Amino acid sequence: MALSKAEIALYAYATGRVLPKGTTRKVFTKAIQVLTPVATRATPVVARGAASIAAANPAVTGIGLGLGALQTGPGQALLDAAAVRGAADRIAVQQAIDETIFRTQTQTLPQIEAGLGIPLVQKGLKRKATKYGKAIKAGIAAAKASKYDGKPGNLTNVKKTFSTVSKVASAINKGKKVSKAGIRGTIGRAVRKVLK
Numbered sequence: 001m002a003l004s005k006a007e008i009a010l011y012a013y014a015t016g017r018v019l020p021k022g023t024t025r026k027v028f029t030k031a032i033q034v035l036t037p038v039a040t041r042a043t044p045v046v047a048r049g050a051a052s053i054a055a056a057n058p059a060v061t062g063i064g065l066g067l068g069a070l071q072t073g074p075g076q077a078l079l080d081a082a083a084v085r086g087a088a089d090r091i092a093v094q095q096a097i098d099e100t101i102f103r104t105q106t107q108t109l110p111q112i113e114a115g116l117g118i119p120l121v122q123k124g125l126k127r128k129a130t131k132y133g134k135a136i137k138a139g140i141a142a143a144k145a146s147k148y149d150g151k152p153g154n155l156t157n158v159k160k161t162f163s164t165v166s167k168v169a170s171a172i173n174k175g176k177k178v179s180k181a182g183i184r185g186t187i188g189r190a191v192r193k194v195l196k
Contacts, residue, residue, distance in 0.1 A: 131194065131195060132169065132173060132195075134194050135169045135172075135173070135191045135194040135195050136165055136166060136169055136191075138190040138191060138193065138194050139165035139168060139169055139187040139190050139191045140161065140162065140165055141190065142186050142187055142189070142190035142191075143155065143161050143164070143165060143183060143186065143187055144161075146183065146186045148182065148183035148186065149161050149183060164183060164184065164187065165187050165191075168184055168187045168188050168191060169187075169191045169195070172188060172191050172192060172195055173195055
């Protein structure tokens with residue numbers, strides 16, 4: 001008598017092999033009787049293999065066991081307690097941040113300086129003007145006093161004038177020659193007085 005499709009599928013699932021074509025029920029029953037003691041003897045070996053895999057991967061095993069434990073009633077209570085504690089910690093941190101911001105905004109500069117022991121703002125300090133900066137200032141004054149860029153005392157294009165002054169001052173500072181005529185000559189004479 002031939003085997004049903006379900007029996008063939010069961011055998012293939014249990015053994016990992018496909019039954020040869022034309023296998024009868026008698027041969028199939030005999031094969032199952034032979035496999036039952038083998039499966040009984042193999043179960044402890046499989047269990048030892050699972051234990052060694054768990055020992056080799058403790059993180060994965062722990063995650064699996066932890067997720068299983070969290071599905072129970074005590075596990076859910078533990079999750080609820082952790083959520084309450086986390087909310088309390090977040091509130092405490094936010095209060096500390098708010099208090100720090102409030103203190104820095106309400107304290108005056110003398111109070112902060114007294115707490116630090118050093119002055120934060122030094123009064124009466126001015127930046128020292130560089131020689132090049134003084135030369136630029138003299139060049140702009142000379143261009144403003146000349147008649148080349150509008151009426152004397154008035155500049156029509158300040159950006160263009162500043163660009164010309166900085167180019168002339170840079171060239172003189174590097175020791176290059178500058179035109180002696182026109183606006184460049186006027187600026188050059190004023191710049192040379194400063195950059196001697």
